[in-house]
Amino acid sequence: MNIAFLADPLSSFKIYKDSTFAMMREAARRGHAVYAFEQRDMVLEEGAVTAEVRRIHLTGEPDAWYRADAPEIVALSVFDAIIERKDPPFDMEYVYGTYLLELAERQGARVFNRPGAIRDHNEKLTIGQFSGYTSPTLVSSNPARLRAFHDKHGDVIFKPLDGMGGAGIFRVKADGMNLGSVIESLTDNGRHSIMAQKFIPAITQGDKRVLVIGGKPVPFTLARIPQGNEVRGNLAAGGLGVAMPITEREREIAEAIGPILAARGLLLVGLDVIGEYLTEVNVTSPTCFQEIADQTGFDVAAMFIDAVEQQVSKAN
Template sequence: MSSRSFVCVIDPLISLNPKKDSSIAMMESAQSRGWKVGVIEDGGLHWSTGSGVRAHVVWIAIDRASKPWYAEVGREEVALKDLDAVIMRKDPPFDAEFVTATWLLEQAEREGARVFNSPRAIRDHNEKFTIAQFEQFVVPTLVSRNAVQLRSFLDQHPDAIAKPLDGMGGTSIFRLKKGDQNIGVILETLTDYGRKTAMIQRYIPEIVDGDKRVLLINGEPVPYCLARLPKEGEHRGNLAAGGTGRAQPLSESDWHIARTLGPELKKRGLLLVGLDIIGQNLTEVNVTSPTCFREIMDQTGFPVADTFVQAVDHALQESR
């Protein structure tokens, strides 16, 4: 190819919001560098004997001032090993098809493709449960599908948050208080009557000051986070749940958590990570498609997308 290619494995383009979407921000940055930008939508990846992992790529030109925000400039089937950078940006749910996509991308890596984040690392780091590896930053937490254990946790911590291990955007997150008559049905719903594992954590009252998204790029913290503030009457700060985003400098404890986790997660093949921090407590480690680029860029001027694309460029140069 005449110029470098930057191709995202992504949800349907029509579903993306150009005012907020981080994937669009990074593709726009790559385009500004003269890179050829493309996308691989659902079902676009495939493997066959003799040909390896290939994909149907839609090449696009981005202009956020236009409607739609992109123009299709070509389509072709290519081997992933012939692309410069493949960026996994498909949102959860982390279902069988998501796992299959990581298998295909990992096979493409064996054939010479450069994929960010590492497909194996994405698969190995559940965004809720990875906090268990950094327990020094975590409030009392239980991961179980046993209703007796979950109720016992609530006896010890009578104000708690319960959530599924595979959710995103604040879906199915419940605040439980001891004595609530709905506890039984909530636990039945979360665990599917004991068939699915869930997480329960002591409630962190600092959520009123925001659920902070701290971005790590190539192991280094972005100096601003996005504090996602719950709307009135809500316990969830997620933007998808109606929260409001306020960009702010990292606190001393944010820096400490980010600098502790950053080098280790980088070694594991995670070029881009979104840490969720409430108060001084780590609550999630997001590795599938971390967001909040646009909000931080718009409110602070810090070039998050450019920093990410520079990190991809640096990784490609190192891999030569």
């Protein structure tokens, strides 16, 4: 197969932990041709969506880890699969990219995850569709409603709806210290909606990343454990990643939600689970492949490329 990865600049990859690199490596190992391009390389002209792509060859070296052929401009529909792996922020430029990919789909491209499905599943708000698995949650821009939620639950996490890597997350305990400042800052004085969730004490055991591929959970999760006085387990915020076998509750959540999301075109999903509760549904570029593989021996990238191959075979 010819597989194209829409990703951030290859020069930014930290290949010892990058999940997109793990996907590329597995695809190349199987003999698939691997191509790469960035969102800015896509063009819509005279109704056709093309991109300037480069075929890349993995060298096995830790630094100069790839070499690239000369760029070529091709229709995205010529590829057997396009893997959407651009990291957030999920801003309007990202949205425009999903529109271009959606047009490419109409011209025959196969994109995983489907761009329309990515656009329709905000990584914070999607949990509202599965409220039976969530802790008490409020989404609002109204300071009075947010204050009332804190009054009711006492210990609350506040976070923006478009954040990533733990950015902008605040915990306000029962004493309400800095509550007004946090609400004013995150909502921009009531102009932007934010999320408030009842604090889950089980965060001390980790914010678990449950990967779901083709509707099926990976049998190991990565617990991202906060360090020191930090409340955030995100690896980008200094959390310690510890791979663990999936728990019964995590499997229950994944098996209930995974097939629904897969049917909507989300081949790869990263569920965030703290204790008994679903807290986020990550659909843009879920990670943790290599951490799980390194610590358990389970090859997540192989499971993912299996799923891509099955989808392509089914479409042919």
